Amino acid sequence: MSLLYTKYKIFHYTDKINSLPETSNEILAPIHVRIKPTNICNHRCRYCAYRKDNLQLGQDMAIRDTIPCAKMLEIVDDLSEMGVKAITFSGGGDPLCYPDIIPTLKRLMETSIQFATLTNGARLQGEIAELFAHYGTWIRISMDGWDDASYKYYRRAGANEYSKIINNMREFKKLDGKCYLGVSLIIDNYNHDKIFDSIQRLSDIGVDSVKISPCIISNKGKENNEYHKPLFKQVKRDIQRARQKFETQNFQIYDAYHELDDKFNKPYEWCPYQQILPVIGADLNVYPCQDKAYNLKASLGSIAQKRFTDFWFEKKKRFFYIKPSKECSHHCVANEKNQIILEYLDADKEHICFV
Numbered sequence: 001m002s003l004l005y006t007k008y009k010i011f012h013y014t015d016k017i018n019s020l021p022e023t024s025n026e027i028l029a030p031i032h033v034r035i036k037p038t039n040i041c042n043h044r045c046r047y048c049a050y051r052k053d054n055l056q057l058g059q060d061m062a063i064r065d066t067i068p069c070a071k072m073l074e075i076v077d078d079l080s081e082m083g084v085k086a087i088t089f090s091g092g093g094d095p096l097c098y099p100d101i102i103p104t105l106k107r108l109m110e111t112s113i114q115f116a117t118l119t120n121g122a123r124l125q126g127e128i129a130e131l132f133a134h135y136g137t138w139i140r141i142s143m144d145g146w147d148d149a150s151y152k153y154y155r156r157a158g159a160n161e162y163s164k165i166i167n168n169m170r171e172f173k174k175l176d177g178k179c180y181l182g183v184s185l186i187i188d189n190y191n192h193d194k195i196f197d198s199i200q201r202l203s204d205i206g207v208d209s210v211k212i213s214p215c216i217i218s219n220k221g222k223e224n225n226e227y228h229k230p231l232f233k234q235v236k237r238d239i240q241r242a243r244q245k246f247e248t249q250n251f252q253i254y255d256a257y258h259e260l261d262d263k264f265n266k267p268y269e270w271c272p273y274q275q276i277l278p279v280i281g282a283d284l285n286v287y288p289c290q291d292k293a294y295n296l297k298a299s300l301g302s303i304a305q306k307r308f309t310d311f312w313f314e315k316k317k318r319f320f321y322i323k324p325s326k327e328c329s330h331h332c333v334a335n336e337k338n339q340i341i342l343e344y345l346d347a348d349k350e351h352i353c354f355v
């Protein structure tokens, strides 16, 4: 099977890479846009980065913000016209709680944009499930608990919520669509010894993959590493055991439970990724990335009173206000990708042919 998770996808878009530096006169459309349709959520996860006071993510988020339907359709039309290739819906809240998700998906189906969503899976039923199954590219369901009681502890959701979501996934696979169904297992010190059993259950119901990621508990890499250090050995061993037992051509296990330092330190002065994968918040601010979402100081500007197309092509210098070495010492999912792009762009042009 070819690689779903790789840092090098962007090298299929070399025109875009070459347009990124401030010295280039060009602004090209983003390749991929994340949209947060609503901040409303039907779960209250204990570790939710958007609601925790000690994490910078979501610090300026208003819980009730939701993109009005007409504005959402305008955004979809703009992204389609600009040639954006993909949209991922994510939180703030749960994207499937967005009251206008069905008209949004139907409008997207009229475009060539591929779409995906992160969700807790509680509303992956009925018409929403049908539309995603047959027209979506992927869905990733976040999980932590391993049964109804533990799931309730994590999410402060209904007593049978875990069983319901497991059932939603099983039924989703029966729809036999082309949409890839993945699960993201978030690991902390409460569930770290349940990984093997959780993966077995997910393999049994027919999901396509499981990605194992560490719960982020602090803005500092060192504190995250200290928290995960006592769990590390067992987590790695159980992932390895699960891989040997359950992995097949149709069921993949991705180990993203790594040391976190490489997501925190940023030895560079501008951020390429914000022109590649920006985020539109439910507050209609455009943010440079997922890790700066709802941090108003980092907002690239608002599209409440203007179209996204006009906003995007207005001025190049807005993509260079943030100095990552000073302002992004927190978790950053694009850190390694940024460094790879910057090294590529930095190659000495006189010597470029000596490959």
Ligand code: SF4
Binding pocket: 266, 271, 272, 273, 274, 288, 289, 290, 291, 292, 322, 324, 327, 328, 331, 332, 333, 334, 335, 338
């Ligand atoms: S360096 Fe990372 S955290 Fe900072 S703006 Fe870029 S993608 Fe976001």
